[in-house]
Amino acid sequence: MRIAKRLITEEAITITVDGKPYSAYPGDTVASAIYATGKRAWHRSRSNEARGLFCGMGVCYDCLVTVDGVDNLRACQTLVRAGMTVTTNLESETL
Numbered sequence: 409m410r411i412a413k414r415l416i417t418e419e420a421i422t423i424t425v426d427g428k429p430y431s432a433y434p435g436d437t438v439a440s441a442i443y444a445t446g447k448r449a450w451h452r453s454r455s456n457e458a459r460g461l462f463c464g465m466g467v468c469y470d471c472l473v474t475v476d477g478v479d480n481l482r483a484c485q486t487l488v489r490a491g492m493t494v495t496t497n498l499e500s501e502t503l
């Protein structure tokens with residue numbers, strides 16, 4: 409998650425999440441970049457529950473995404489990079 413009044417000194421980069429372009433900043437995690445879009449859930453668990461950022465430290469696996477075709481990466485542990493393509497399995501919902 410980003411600190412609200414963070415001093416941003418670096419240029420924004422663009423990542424694609426579920427086919428839509430979003431701005432992110434070097435040092436953001438994929439989770440913080442998705443969270444900044446207003447989306448609060450982006451993964452559906454095996455029990456069909458909506459999940460998103462929970463622990464933020466790589467323990468709960470509630471934030472799983474696909475990045476550049478690699479499945480089941482923890483969004484909270486994956487740093488953004490320009491041109492990255494992120495796919496969620498809960499693309500139409502914002503909780």
Ligand code: FES
Pocket residue numbers: 460461462463464465466467468469470471472482483484485
């Ligand atoms: S939020 Fe718990 S592993 Fe990412």
